[in-house]
Amino acid sequence: MQEPQDFDQTHQTLQEVSNALDSGMFVHVRRLLQDMEPEDIAHLLEASPRKSRNVLWQLTDPEDYGEILDELSEDVKDGIVSRMAPESIAEATEGMETDDVAYVLRSLPDDVSREVLSQMDTVDRFRVETALSYPEDTAGGMMNTDFITIRADVEIDVVLRYLRMKGDLPESTDALYVLDEESRLIGHLSLTTLLTTQQDTLVREVMDDADEAIPVNTDDGEVANLFERRNWVSAPVVDENHLLLGRITIDDVVDVIREDAEHSMMSMAGMDDEEDTFAPVVKSARRRSVWLGMNVLAALAAASVSNMFEATLAQMASIAVLMTIVPSMGGVAGNQTVALVIRGLAVGHIGDSNQKELLLKEAGIGLLNGILWASIIGGIVMVWKGDIMLGAIISAAMLVNLTVAGVAGVAIPVLLKKMNIDPALAGGMALTTITDIIGLSAFLGLATILM
Amino acid sequence: MQEPQDFDQTHQTLQEVSNALDSGMFVHVRRLLQDMEPEDIAHLLEASPRKSRNVLWQLTDPEDYGEILDELSEDVKDGIVSRMAPESIAEATEGMETDDVAYVLRSLPDDVSREVLSQMDTVDRFRVETALSYPEDTAGGMMNTDFITIRADVEIDVVLRYLRMKGDLPESTDALYVLDEESRLIGHLSLTTLLTTQQDTLVREVMDDADEAIPVNTDDGEVANLFERRNWVSAPVVDENHLLLGRITIDDVVDVIREDAEHSMMSMAGMDDEEDTFAPVVKSARRRSVWLGMNVLAALAAASVSNMFEATLAQMASIAVLMTIVPSMGGVAGNQTVALVIRGLAVGHIGDSNQKELLLKEAGIGLLNGILWASIIGGIVMVWKGDIMLGAIISAAMLVNLTVAGVAGVAIPVLLKKMNIDPALAGGMALTTITDIIGLSAFLGLATILM
Structure with missing residues (x-):
């Protein structure tokens, strides 16, 4: 009788494979790979730095290529397929389900893909071409043609x-x-x-x-x-x-x-969810810089707000010291709401029929937490800076900003969705820009008027 | 022959049910509910504001209670079950799979749960008690005992x-x-x-x-x-x-x-992933305030850093105007890395064997994007403020902070995981605290020394 399998061995295998690769023991690696299921080899490839991936691929039994490719995430698959000859791709896709072949072919340049298709027999080619004719993110793109x-x-x-x-x-x-x-x-x-x-x-x-x-x-x-x-x-x-x-x-x-x-998770952090964990540095840097560029605009917008109050800042340095607190709290509170709304939109719990209730609820939460943290931070600032007015000002700004954060946290993702913009991608940054601007304006504005 | 079903009708139904409830047409609502599948009623409950939920539950056929409860998310289920009599709960769970009964019972107070169990027949009770004896988040907690x-x-x-x-x-x-x-x-x-x-x-x-x-x-x-x-x-x-x-x-x-x-998504935004979209305001506010409290500490830590440079801020207000830019960019860049690493840890792609490669890669990306955005923002500041030295200072601080963000973005989640702290929950805030402190220190420190 066999023992229950040890399921936590990926990184042991990975370590073993990586050591063997380093010492050039390719025969040993080949043997290790032969004992593994295609889906585990796929996992190993995903978890391997890029330099090892190509070697591992060479040492893998080409019989398993098709199944492995199907299990790989898009970025990793693309990296491997782009180095394969059209004939090998055609060979690898033999016997695969139609939708899986389509998945492999979808990312190839048109001419390569056409060459691969030309290597297939007529029936397979017809099926795959039909699959490719449906958009990838619809039922047509997901279906296969194997049924009884x-x-x-x-x-x-x-x-x-x-x-x-x-x-x-x-x-x-x-x-x-x-x-x-x-x-x-x-x-x-x-x-x-x-x-x-x-x-x-x-x-x-x-x-x-x-x-x-x-x-x-x-x-x-x-x-x-x-x-x-x-x-x-x-x-x-x-x-x-x-x-x-x-x-x-x-x-x-x-x-x-x-x-x-x-x-949803990756987009909220400004990441492409297809990004391979071990993507090339330059490629990743380029992809991520788009998002950083958006944030530069947001940060400059916030700095412009501060700039309007330069006179106040010049007069009282303690205002400058404290001015990051209100925007920071608004951003965190607002993003809590944004996450809730993005999830609700994704699973279909939020629609026209209940947005008003949600808005009121989140505004209420913002107000309650606003009162709580306005009091606490106001108190801390009064004691720290020995200035009752400054404490009162930061309290008022906090209360305003957390309430705005609750309202904007609902309104922004819902409006983005209506405009067919992905709320997970743009919601967080739009929210933070607003809470930064409102937070700074409220705090610096009140300080300018009252001090 | 039947037409393909219209799958996008939840919010139409919701609107219809909501209108009917508002006008007190309970018989009509009951009829609407009778035509729905239990899983669709569950969806309707999730998408309903709390006040409607109880009415809807009363109007639902008790025959469907068990199946509906099983489909509800934890928070919503708890809200409903807490109002039910033990006998009704026992009745509702009749004929359900063992793991599903356990799911319903797990959140009840011990005495209620014991009362529900006492209403079951011996075989069922034994099975459910066995299921309850395994932790919910293990294979034992997920399994049912229906098999051939x-x-x-x-x-x-x-x-x-x-x-x-x-x-x-x-x-x-x-x-x-x-x-x-x-x-x-x-x-x-x-x-x-x-x-x-x-x-x-x-x-x-x-x-x-x-x-x-x-x-x-x-x-x-x-x-x-x-x-x-x-x-x-x-x-x-x-x-x-x-x-x-x-x-x-x-x-x-x-x-x-x-x-x-x-x-992962909700935790990164500081939310409990069990939170019901229409949870009561006070309950939600209390839950979320814990996270806001953590952020108060982080914001105060950043303010203390600024406070050390109060003399510099007092001398030059434009430093204060610009001081939010470097921390903001570091936070965004670092959170991109954190999201990538959290996903990689969750699916098992990151382990001891490849952390070093990942750290080097992310540091490289941070450095590259640091060079890019340091140049751009440095240039903008030089033109905007007409001060070459100020531009150079913000560039240097940006370069340092984005590189640190890349390294910390890998190191923090990996270390948290080693310490058995959920990296999705604590990673983002720990990262932002570090990039805020490093960003402010670098920018204000260099300004103090050089200007």
Whole structure:
């Protein structure tokens, strides 16, 4: 009997592979790789610095190339595929599911992709070209064309004999699709029903109807929400005439869920969510500098506000010392709201029907926390700087800024979404710019008027 | 034939329900709810302001309570369950999977939970108590006890007849588990194999071996990574003696993946990822104030740094005007790195074997972007303030701070993880504190020395 597997060995293997590579023991590495599953090799590649990746790829059995490529994140996959000859890519994609081949090909330059396609046999090429014709982020881009169809007027027994004759089912098959004479989807027969029904029953009598088929142009996030809510393992994809086009399986949905959630997190920090952990320095620096450039504008906007109050700052240095506190608190409080709203928009909890309640709620939270922290910071400043007026001013500015932060934290992502701008990407920085400007204006303005 | 379903109707329904509630048309609402799937009612509850939720719950068919509760997020579920009588909770959980009952009960006060358990029949109670005895965030807490077991020395035909006799299979069943005489797991037989194998074959000959069973104490994030990498639909859970304890299904894994990814995003913004979008104002304000309190300390630390340079600030107000720019850029650049590292740590791409490469890479990116933005901002300041020295000073401070941000962006999350502190929660604020202090010190320090 085998022991339960040790699941925490990636970095041990990685260390072993990395040591072996350093000492040029390529034969040993090749043997290590031969003992690994393709998905674990993919993981190893993702976790490897770039210089090791190419060597590892050379030492991997080309038989596994297809499966490994499918498991890699976009950036890492692109790096590897761009060094492969079209023939090797065509060879690697043999036997892969259609959507996975499309994933590999999508990032190739048009001429290379055409060359790869020309190496495939006609049926495969037609399928892949069809897959490539749908946008990547729709049901059409997610589906594959591996599925089993049956007729409604046959007995269960016939279906069972048909499957035994076939000898194999596509991966993640949990249902067979029932078509009418015009290839329209009229229902599906789950394997569970197939296995638990008496053999002389007609398919028509026990099949589930097809009202839950996914329209081919459904957005991938919506597909993921459906799978998550309905606990599906796979689902059929149909066109507007209910013709069966393909099948989406849960493994591809899981990738979408992971990517969408990562997208929110990475975007909020101003990162491209496709960025490879070990991307080349220059490429990463260039990508990230776009975001830094936006922040330069935001920072200069804040500095311009301060600049308007230069006279006040020149008169009292303690104002300058304290002026970063109010914007900082507003930015943090506002970003809490932005994160909540971005999540709510992503999962579909926030819409026209409840935005007003949300706005009032967040304004209320901002006001409450404003009162709390205005008192505390006001008190600290009074004691520290021995100046009651200064304490009162920072309190007032804090109260204003935290309330504004709550309102802006709801309004900004909702408005961005309405304008078809990704709220996760632009929300945080827009918010911070506003809380910086309001915070500085309130604090420096009050100080100018009152001191 | 039915039309493809309209999948974007939540907020229409929500609006309709909300209007009907406002005008007291409860019968109409009850009818609307009767036409909805439990998972869609759950979605409606999540998207409803709190005052509507209780009314909606009252108008929902109690038959659906169990399934709805299982689909709700923790905060929303807790709010509803806390108002239910123990008998109704016991009734609602009838027929639910064990892990789902445990999910509902976990958040109840001990005495209520004991009362609910006492209302269950003995077998159910024993199962649920077993589930509750495992930590929620392990394989044991995720598993349910609905599975079908068979022996190795029977023919496929016998298995098929056994299933037809049973008449039903547990949800998401894609394999039957093969046990030896001592109830140890020795293999599994996939439904696919069952359907495609000749009927006189022995189970032993076609079953897959059991080396991929999950140890019961495996962390839930690790379970999710395994499902994702191996494309599993379900997997058996065993103890150290390879006794079969339960089964984890992909729908629960999907929830973990979504929650883990949301956790990173929400934590980085200083939010509890369980926070209900429509949580009560006071409760939310209290939760969020903890994080704001941390930021007060960080902001005061930055103010203390400025305070050391009060004399310089008193002499030159333009220094005060510009002093927020360098910390701001450092914070943004550092948080880009932090987001990358947090994602890498979460999916297991970053470990002891590759931290050094990552540190060098991020320092390199910081240096490159430092050079770029130091030049640009230096230039802008020289022109704006007509002061070459001031431009040079802000350039030097920027270069230092962006390089430090790259290094700290890797080091902080990695160190926090080593100290068993959640890097997503503490990483961003620790980073910002450091880039604020270094940024202010560098800019104000150089200005004091050189001007």
